[in-house]
Amino acid sequence: MKIAISGKGGVGKTTIAANLSRIFNQNNYQVFAVDADPDANLATTLGIPSDEAAKLKPLVELEDVIEDKNAGGGAFISLNPKVEDVLDDYAYSLDNIKFLRMGEAKQGGSECYCKENSFLRSLIESLLVDKEEIVILDMGAGIEHLSRGTAQDVDVLIIVIEPSQVSIETAKKVQEMAADLEIPAVKIIANKVYNEEAESMIKENFYAQDILGFIPFSQEVVSSSMSQDRQNKVLSSLEASIKDIYNNLLMKVGDVEGS
Numbered sequence: 001m002k003i004a005i006s007g008k009g010g011v012g013k014t015t016i017a018a019n020l021s022r023i024f025n026q027n028n029y030q031v032f033a034v035d036a037d038p039d040a041n042l043a044t045t046l047g048i049p050s051d052e053a054a055k056l057k058p059l060v061e062l063e064d065v066i067e068d069k070n071a072g073g074g075a076f077i078s079l080n081p082k083v084e085d086v087l088d089d090y091a092y093s094l095d096n097i098k099f100l101r102m103g104e105a106k107q108g109g110s111e112c113y114c115k116e117n118s119f120l121r122s123l124i125e126s127l128l129v130d131k132e133e134i135v136i137l138d139m140g141a142g143i144e145h146l147s148r149g150t151a152q153d154v155d156v157l158i159i160v161i162e163p164s165q166v167s168i169e170t171a172k173k174v175q176e177m178a179a180d181l182e183i184p185a186v187k188i189i190a191n192k193v194y195n196e197e198a199e200s201m202i203k204e205n206f207y208a209q210d211i212l213g214f215i216p217f218s219q220e221v222v223s224s225s226m227s228q229d230r231q232n233k234v235l236s237s238l239e240a241s242i243k244d245i246y247n248n249l250l251m252k253v254g255d256v257e258g259s
Contacts, residue, residue: 001253002128002153004137004146004183007160008170009039012191016160016215017138018045019242020249021097027246030133031097032087036124037140038104046099048092056092058103059123066119083122084130098133121150128153141170143177151181156253158212160189163198168205185253189245191215212252213245 003020007013014037021033035042043053060066069083091098102120127135128150137154139146146154157178161167171188178186188210190202194217202211215238 001249002135002137002155003158003249004139004143004154004156005158005160006139006141006143006174008141008167011160011162011167012215013160014040014042014045014138015238016158016189016191016242016245017042017136018047019238020246021046021134021136023242023246024134024136025096029096032091032127032131032133032135033097033099034127034135034137035099035101036137039140040138042138043092043099043101046094046097048094048099052092056099056101058101059086059090060103060116060120062086062090066115069119069122070115083119084126087123087126087131125150125153141174143174143181146181146183151178151183154183156185156187156249157183158187158189160191161202162192163190163194163201168202172205186210187212187249187252189213189215192217209252212248213241215241215245 005013005017005020017033021031024031033042033046041053043056044050048056065086069086087100088098091100093099100123102123124137124146127137143151143157157174159171159174161171175186188202188206189212190199193199193202193214199214202214218238
């Protein structure tokens, strides 16, 4: 199963991406957990020691590797470099989870970033098409890492929201983008749900079949950002909600191979 997770900043999508990676791992699946959000901290949220996480260079900044994968060199840019070996060679292993930090797609300017962006697109495509493992992409508020070609190889786009009008409006915009890209399934996870009124607000704005689950507000989760040592406690506090979401994901999107 190939899963992309999106949501505006601060809604908790990285925490959810990490805990979904863990529950797939606990159920004996091989997982690629991919940080595709330049502002995210998926590595430390997964439990990778902060000093080791700091050494993990974004793949898009591997200049020597990018040059090597650029067939022809010079002015000739490979639009589809072979990168499957990069995914294995540069992944950080944590139990059955392989972590990768993609880095940010380069924007215009005086320097040509064709090589870097082609490399990044090929990495995403290889993950979604060539790999048999579970792939969980922790993305930014939009879905810029997904092109029209690769988006159709995602089994489900999960939009993480919180009970606020701004978050709901962002989710609806992402739903529209996902429909344009023909992503097969788009689902919602509501996080930081503080009471029944907040839950009702979510239900009024999205179809029941599109909601994977509700995660109650937890001070434990909020406090976790202060200390890496609290991550196991966070996992424990979210365990019931994440388990329900995991089961709903398999039921509403489909079972997966590779366990």
